[in-house]
Amino acid sequence: MPLVREIDYGTPASKAEATVALTIDGQAVTVPAGTSVMRAAQEMGTTIPRLCATDMMDAFGSCRLCLVEIEGRAGAPASCTTPVAEGMVVHTQTPKLAKLRKGVMELYISDHPLDCLTCAANGDCELQDMAGAVGLREVRYGYQGENHLDEAKDESNPYFTYDPSKCIVCSRCVRACDEVQGTFALTIAGRGFASRVSASQSEPFLDSECVSCGACVQACPTATLTEKSVIEIGTPEHSVITTCAYCGVGCAFKAEMRGEELVRMVPYKDGAANHGHSCVKGRFAWGYAAHKERILNPMIRASTAEPWREVSWEEAIAHTAAEFKRIQAKYGRQAVGGVTSSRCTNEETFLVQKLIRAGFGNNNVDTCARVCHSPTGYGLKTTFGTSAGTQDFDTVEHVDVAVIIGANPTDAHPVFASRLKQQLRPREEGGGGARLIVIDPRRTELVRTPHVHADHHLALRPGTNVAVLTAMAHVIVTEGLADEAFVRERCDWDEYRDWAAFVAEPRHSPEATEPLTGVPADELRAAARLYATGGNAAIYYGLGVTEHSQGSTAVIAIANLAMATGNIGKPGVGVNPLRGQNNVQGSCDMGSFPHELSGYRHVADDTARTMFEELWGVDIDPEPGMRINNMLDAAVEGAFKGMYIQGEDIMQSDPNTSHVAAGLEAMECVVVQDLFLSETAAYAHVFLPGSTFLEKNGTFTNAERRIQLVRKAMAPKNGYEDWEVTQLLSNALGYPMAYGHPAEIMDEIARLTPTFAGVSFDLLEKVGSVQWPCNQVQPTGTPVMHMAGFVRGRGKFVVTEYIPTDEKTGPRFPLLLTTGRILSQYNVGAQTRRTANVVWHDEDVLEIHPHDAEVRGVRDGDWVKLQSRAGATTLRAQITDRVSPGVVYTTFHHPATQANVVTTDYSDWATNCPEYKVTAVQVAVSNGPSEWQERYGDFVTRSRRIAEEPKVLEPKILEPGE
Ligand code: SF4
Ligand code: SF4
Ligand code: SF4
Ligand code: FES
Numbered sequence: 001m002p003l004v005r006e007i008d009y010g011t012p013a014s015k016a017e018a019t020v021a022l023t024i025d026g027q028a029v030t031v032p033a034g035t036s037v038m039r040a041a042q043e044m045g046t047t048i049p050r051l052c053a054t055d056m057m058d059a060f061g062s063c064r065l066c067l068v069e070i071e072g073r074a075g076a077p078a079s080c081t082t083p084v085a086e087g088m089v090v091h092t093q094t095p096k097l098a099k100l101r102k103g104v105m106e107l108y109i110s111d112h113p114l115d116c117l118t119c120a121a122n123g124d125c126e127l128q129d130m131a132g133a134v135g136l137r138e139v140r141y142g143y144q145g146e147n148h149l150d151e152a153k154d155e156s157n158p159y160f161t162y163d164p165s166k167c168i169v170c171s172r173c174v175r176a177c178d179e180v181q182g183t184f185a186l187t188i189a190g191r192g193f194a195s196r197v198s199a200s201q202s203e204p205f206l207d208s209e210c211v212s213c214g215a216c217v218q219a220c221p222t223a224t225l226t227e228k229s230v231i232e233i234g235t236p237e238h239s240v241i242t243t244c245a246y247c248g249v250g251c252a253f254k255a256e257m258r259g260e261e262l263v264r265m266v267p268y269k270d271g272a273a274n275h276g277h278s279c280v281k282g283r284f285a286w287g288y289a290a291h292k293e294r295i296l297n298p299m300i301r302a303s304t305a306e307p308w309r310e311v312s313w314e315e316a317i318a319h320t321a322a323e324f325k326r327i328q329a330k331y332g333r334q335a336v337g338g339v340t341s342s343r344c345t346n347e348e349t350f351l352v353q354k355l356i357r358a359g360f361g362n363n364n365v366d367t368c369a370r371v372c373h374s375p376t377g378y379g380l381k382t383t384f385g386t387s388a389g390t391q392d393f394d395t396v397e398h399v400d401v402a403v404i405i406g407a408n409p410t411d412a413h414p415v416f417a418s419r420l421k422q423q424l425r426p427r428e429e430g431g432g433g434a435r436l437i438v439i440d441p442r443r444t445e446l447v448r449t450p451h452v453h454a455d456h457h458l459a460l461r462p463g464t465n466v467a468v469l470t471a472m473a474h475v476i477v478t479e480g481l482a483d484e485a486f487v488r489e490r491c492d493w494d495e496y497r498d499w500a501a502f503v504a505e506p507r508h509s510p511e512a513t514e515p516l517t518g519v520p521a522d523e524l525r526a527a528a529r530l531y532a533t534g535g536n537a538a539i540y541y542g543l544g545v546t547e548h549s550q551g552s553t554a555v556i557a558i559a560n561l562a563m564a565t566g567n568i569g570k571p572g573v574g575v576n577p578l579r580g581q582n583n584v585q586g587s588c589d590m591g592s593f594p595h596e597l598s599g600y601r602h603v604a605d606d607t608a609r610t611m612f613e614e615l616w617g618v619d620i621d622p623e624p625g626m627r628i629n630n631m632l633d634a635a636v637e638g639a640f641k642g643m644y645i646q647g648e649d650i651m652q653s654d655p656n657t658s659h660v661a662a663g664l665e666a667m668e669c670v671v672v673q674d675l676f677l678s679e680t681a682a683y684a685h686v687f688l689p690g691s692t693f694l695e696k697n698g699t700f701t702n703a704e705r706r707i708q709l710v711r712k713a714m715a716p717k718n719g720y721e722d723w724e725v726t727q728l729l730s731n732a733l734g735y736p737m738a739y740g741h742p743a744e745i746m747d748e749i750a751r752l753t754p755t756f757a758g759v760s761f762d763l764l765e766k767v768g769s770v771q772w773p774c775n776q777v778q779p780t781g782t783p784v785m786h787m788a789g790f791v792r793g794r795g796k797f798v799v800t801e802y803i804p805t806d807e808k809t810g811p812r813f814p815l816l817l818t819t820g821r822i823l824s825q826y827n828v829g830a831q832t833r834r835t836a837n838v839v840w841h842d843e844d845v846l847e848i849h850p851h852d853a854e855v856r857g858v859r860d861g862d863w864v865k866l867q868s869r870a871g872a873t874t875l876r877a878q879i880t881d882r883v884s885p886g887v888v889y890t891t892f893h894h895p896a897t898q899a900n901v902v903t904t905d906y907s908d909w910a911t912n913c914p915e916y917k918v919t920a921v922q923v924a925v926s927n928g929p930s931e932w933q934e935r936y937g938d939f940v941t942r943s944r945r946i947a948e949e950p951k952v953l954e955p956k957i958l959e960p961g962e
Pocket of ligand 3: 244245246247248249250251274278279280281282283413414415416
């Protein structure tokens with residue numbers, strides 16, 4: 001489609017319900033009260049010239065270009081800062097206004113380099129547009145006087161440049177950083193002529209507090225802040241609306257292109273999850289798609305000791321099908337299985353599980369949600385009846401108290417974090433004035449960030465979530481703060497009474513649990529009171545809740561709290577899992593678990609299974625299949641021999657790496673479909689090149705259950721979209737598939753899945769996005785769930801007995817390791833490590849408290865050995881009091897560290913979600929890589945060879961657009 005340019009209304013929409021009627025240029029117009037004159041004019045199609053105004057932030061009134069005349073008022077007020085009034089008569093274009101505007105523009109242009117023809121923003125510059133709009137044809141003032149034309153550029157940020165010679169000091173960048181992003185990294189330093197944009201304390205952007213979200217670049221009306229890709233490639237000429245392939249926020253973007261080359265990703269203002277905002281990953285970290293290490297040809301080999309051999313797609317598919325058939329003939333139907341990808345589309349995921357259930361004839365399918373949010377599915381289904389979050393992101397505007405537990409949204413869900421910060425800022429600063437409770441062992445950024453601070457930070461010991469949540473319930477019940485009317489109306493009263501009696505036991509009081517949790521009793525009591533009595537209270541949680549041996553219990557405990565206080569079933573409340581990967585909600589919805597068909601129906605459910613059997617023409621095993629860990633265990637024992645892994649890197653993402661390696665090594669045919677030779681691919685026998693999100697059509701479902709289109713911006717460099725490869729494999733296995741487009745796969749999903757019954761590509765094209773359930777009852781989706789009643793009928797309270805993990809500290813392993821993510825890298829880092837994001841994080845480091853460092857003789861930057869009962873790795877130490885004494889923390893983005901060598905086999909009792917967040921460890925100064933790191937390094941170097949290539953793989957270098 002041609003380049004999409006959203007209308008800029010100049011100022012944000014007013015939320016008032018009352019309306020005001022006025023006349024602009026002789027036309028009657030009615031708008032909500034509080035609307036600016038500028039916006040009212042734009043609503044009727046008249047663009048008033050402007051430079052400092054944009055509808056992403058509040059009016060500022062500095063440029064004086066948007067002047068209008070209002071009958072009965074003296075002078076020429078700025079239309080951006082003047083609200084409409086009943087009966088107002090406005091003129092936007094008069095000779096007097098034209099003269100004033102020309103004068104203003106002349107001053108701007110007299111200090112602006114007139115290099116429009118060679119400027120990167122030529123044709124995409126508001127200053128240029130406004131000069132034309134006001135009819136400026138000559139400038140009377142020359143460059144003889146003082147000017148800024150020779151000021152040095154700041155090129156420090158890898159993705160955008162700051163050229164102060166072009167700055168008109170409109171403050172749009174500063175306000176974007178404050179109001180949209182919430183980082184407050186920019187100011188206007190100096191006064192009058194000397195004023196200029198300053199990052200932090202006049203530092204280069206890279207060294208400042210800037211988190212490279214790009215909001216200022218987007219807001220800048222000139223070429224002062226410009227994407228380097230635009231400077232290098234040129235301005236884009238068409239765009240494709242699509243969805244970010246990184247995290248579960250699900251930001252919509254315009255992929256702006258020149259031919260088949262991507263020029264930039266610009267957040268889409270009509271995106272329902274992001275409303276025009278983005279983070280550094282979605283906005284800038286897309287270079288991996290054309291990285292030289294991307295593999296474009298299929299490859300096979302008989303064993304991992306051999307180098308890879310490039311083959312045709314025909315040979316690769318025929319070989320893979322023959323191998324799976326051979327294995328099943330020799331070892332039985334259950335000897336093979338597969339893993340679907342939460343990075344791939346719903347349609348691709350649905351097809352992989354279909355291939356396994358119908359083509360392999362078993363239920364041995366699992367997905368990465370096993371290792372992240374499977375407890376969410378279990379816990380919320382048990383209590384509410386649906387395995388998903390209850391709200392949409394927009395609901396945050398109604399939140400009075402936010403509880404963030406086991407989540408670090410500023411790093412892992414940045415665009416949601418920006419919206420949350422807006423709501424948390426004081427009312428007098430234009431924020432929503434909401435209060436904040438953070439429950440996390442680390443002092444995450446939200447605990448104290450510019451203009452936002454947590455009212456309570458409960459820095460609990462890792463592994464004690466259930467004890468803390470139950471203690472909060474104790475306070476609520478024993479102090480009479482429960483909403484019993486809500487509970488009587490909506491929940492099972494007898495179960496509530498059992499639960500209330502349980503939590504009220506003295507052993508659950510904050511005082512009794514303080515020695516265990518490390519949370520001061522009075523702080524916990526205050527937090528519980530605030531949650532129960534502070535108005536609309538919403539809980540947002542992440543993997544710090546689920547990745548524990550009691551992950552499912554903690555999710556249930558959260559649901560109990562929400563029901564007990566009536567914080568469910570309306571805007572501004574609820575239980576909101578912040579899902580990790582872009583399509584982890586979708587991969588679960590699509591039937592990726594061994595016990596569930598799409599829509600979370602158990603394979604033993606005869607009615608559901610029969611629907612699939614009839615449409616697919618096969619018998620489906622009514623017994624659940626194996627989970628990932630079961631498959632690996634069975635492989636080690638010799639009973640499981642072949643695995644089809646689409647887009648997951650279980651070697652890096654799953655716990656106890658040596659055990660994963662042993663399982664993969666024991667198999668006869670490991671098939672990896674991916675973009676790069678991942679860590680898992682080092683153990684593979686077949687490599688099927690994958691396609692990026694820019695190269696395919698389909699849908700992703702974000703953390704709000706929002707289904708959004710992913711649109712193809714360029715042809716797949718490897719030749720096929722991922723769903724086409726699965727289809728080829730299924731056909732070669734003898735189970736025919738003949739889809740012509742992912743829309744047909746979605747039609748099948750809708751036929752088989754009641755919560756998706758109304759979803760189609762046509763509907764998504766028409767309305768932009770929908771949140772499931774989307775069916776006859778809710779034809780355009782369901783933003784907030786459980787409004788009239790719980791999906792399961794009555795809400796179910798479940799007793800949450802705290803059972804400490806078996807992973808214990810002791811003299812050998814006295815510290816607790818917990819793991820997480822940082823903003824610039826994503827998950828196993830396969831994509832972000834292959835972008836300029838490495839300038840922010842090029843290695844995983846171990847955060848350690850100064851006290852723990854001192855007693856071990858560890859200095860900042862030292863190499864340290866991190867040892868657990870499962871294994872050891874080495875990495876650099878970073879001394880910080882962000883972690884409490886006794887707790888250490890690291891990320892798992894870099895394979896050189898392989899942080900999961902250290903994590904253990906302990907897992908959630910209900911779902912086997914691994915206990916990544918609690919590992920007993922010891923830390924000591926190290927003088928070299930661990931034994932595992934040395935062995936593994938040698939192995940992957942050998943394993944990545946490609947025949948004809950003497951050493952490590954140096955794959956074909958892709959030219960842009962090739
Ligand atoms: S950098 Fe751009 S947005 Fe910021 S003050 Fe200068 S011209 Fe305005
Ligand atoms: S890129 Fe984002 S964080 Fe950085 S200065 Fe601009 S708006 Fe602020
Ligand atoms: S917040 Fe998530 S979805 Fe949005 S741009 Fe960043 S990574 Fe992409
Ligand atoms: S746009 Fe109104 S004063 Fe700048």
